[in-house]
Amino acid sequence: GDSVTQMEGPVTLSEEAFLTINCTYTATGYPSLFWYVQYPGEGLQLLLKATKADDKGSNKGFEATYRKETTSFHLEKGSVQVSDSAVYFCALKRAQAGTALIFGKGTTLSVSS
């Protein structure tokens, strides 16, 4: 079945460091891909998305490119801030209407000043 695999955490970085969180997926067809973020004490929020191959999603300095050839959707940010400390979830949704999100296990990011 469809699945999402993302790198295990926690990831600990200093402020202004470069961030990469790897995400790969297994799916039939052409799913849409998402990164969700969960800040401490808050609910899940959509961070960015891409709906077709080679699309780049971006938001708040974060970027991810839909790579069909490598079935990947890695999350990157050039310079992290303390406020980026959160749990990040990679997810996919199949193209058919009515299918739920399939999430990776989540990666905890901790940024120190």
Add this chain to the structure above:
Amino acid sequence: GAGVSQSPSNKVTEKGKDVELRCDPISGHTALYWYRQSLGQGLEFLIYFQGNSAPDKSGLPSDRFSAERTGGSVSTLTIQRTQQEDSAVYLCASSLAGVASYEQYFGPGTRLTVT
């Protein structure tokens, strides 16, 4: 505008008791999802409602779990005879429709603890 709301925010119950969790989706959103977030399993899909169609119950872990959605709006997730492994955060999400690219908006969740 108002987001997805869930109640209660926290629920502690004794093993064997029934619990009801409530979700109020964003007005106008026809699609509603329930997910469960637990330490060992991550985020798992439970059930999906779209308009007046029959719900997709494929994610419900056992027949102790059920859900309904009244009037195409509010949804209630019921867990009967709760077990300790049911302890988790239960998340509700809604979207304009079930289309793949439509964003799902999540509520803050209900943290269920079964003692």
